[in-house]
Amino acid sequence: MQRSLRITGIICVNQVRRVLTDRGTPIWLLALPLALIGVLGMSLQPLMSSDFAPSKPFHVVVAEIPGGNHVAVIEALRGMERFLEVASVADPESARELVRHRVADAALISSPGKPAAVTIVAAPGSVVAEVLESAIERILLEITVQRTEGVEIAHTQVDVTDGAGETPPWLRTDAFTYYAAGITAMFVMFAAHAVTVTVATDRATDAYARLRSLGVKPAVYMLGGSLAAVAVAILFVCTVALISALLFGVNWGALGPWTVLTVLGATAAAGLSLVVMALVPNPEHVDSAGSAIYNVLAFLGGSMSPLLVLPEWFRRSFAWLPNRALLDGYLKTSLGAAASEVSAEATTLLVASVALFALGWTVWSVRGRGEEA
Template structure:
């Protein structure tokens, strides 16, 4: 077993020594997670609003009402606010003019300029802004009417607060019947993208890294290893373990980095690690098979990237499986990506237990056994021809 671990450690060092992997292993996956989360993840529970205008009672009241409604509110000047809207960095720009603040103080109707972005959540945020403005202006109008009738401002405000507490507010319950919306409800902004990128890059980097196996045969590394007191079975085990460690390292790095940088919730870490390990074993088997059947590094890179991208596209590594039509959803089950995607979804979104993900993990392990068996057979055959 010591020989197997030594061979695997050599494979990992050779992989990390390749400087091109610095970008594709450590940086590029996080960039994609950020881009996917920014595009599809939404802007938070209540949206984003940037407020333009000097401090006033109207501005303070609107900001407090929006924040109570779970809207993220920031401040900026007019030009900066319009730029944020144009670039999609905020949903709505709200401009409060001095005349608006004066009308609010007098208890009159207020008209505020609102500029909405083209983001998907902008219409909902505009409605939240409209509701907040109507609420604060209505309250101010009531206060003005009471003080005009002779009530002291403090007593009038206290009376309005007591009346508001005594009345039961209107309750709105929204039931979404859309299955996709229900499935993705409550998912964090980067959660789906992070899981997809783990599947994409673990398999892609594993297949692309099969070139080290080809180089090992071509440059005589494997031959010199066999000249040592090491059996062919130990060489095969070391190569398989090396591919597995590379895949597991890639996936664990993405999971840890996204949890720290983007707050991705991976659910039960033990179960997520189990899914990653099973998927990494399948990726290792595929890498051994590609690296054993091909003798040219460039051909292996092209085949690995092409196959990795196709399988990721079919298995939910680029688009959530929930958006697939039923026919394509059935086809996706031939890929290990789809089974791992469903397992991660169970853990992240439904607090799945080991029993819940056991079918997916079982299929992944079966795929890993088949691929590792084929890869070992192909490598043994390749070594026998070389001798």
């Protein structure tokens, strides 16, 4: 047992050293993510800042329907003159035609009767659609409780009360913080995979054969490589967090919850990388297969496009992804969340880590028995 632990430690330290001393590591795992944070942060800071306003107000038309709530909707939206220029039209078809011919940016069609409902006609995922979606949600709530007077809505940061839930963290952050968290959640997978690629490459060389001749079992070799992947991923996150805080003023929040998320996120990334290596039989294809998977996950998890511009169904459908949980958790901690407030994200990462390592270990064990046979 002690010999296996010692060998595992030696393999882990050796794999970490190989990645850290590789010439491409400073570029691929340091310069590139920091450059992305800087470029995307500067580009999207006006859109994601708390005092965001479009260069000119969006032109919104509201269809007049007998028995509808168009009057209350118009009155409420006119309080958003920095964002919206509101006008009324005679009927729903006219409103749709104005949007179709790009005379108006969006149209609102209220349905008569109860409960109150409003249809938004706009390009899916557009900024005006996001602004209106949040505003209409608040207005309909006010109509329902018969207090539409004095509704104040600013941008998409709407504090919907009366049980409507709290505002998501990605609506209350600046662009530098968002992309520092998003790029970190993306590249932590690449950091862990850098170790996995070296482990997979070794399996096709004499280095692994020599270890096997010394009695090193495949499971011990896998464990050492996985621990190295976790270690490199944690080192990556810590380095990017420190430099982004110094260069871009990113506030990562309290150390306690941030550490929990970082360790669990690195473990989940290492588990996913293990699954990729275990399922891809050719070591030469492990690198490209992992890169393709991680880029797709980064897009689905909100690391590439801000969540606020993505459709609601898209945000909800992929909220279970581990990299999305890590992004949400980091954004919460940046806003001052305590450990208990990121328990949902931590649980998602823990479950993902266990499931991924269990799958990877199972596949690896089957292949290991084949080697020992």
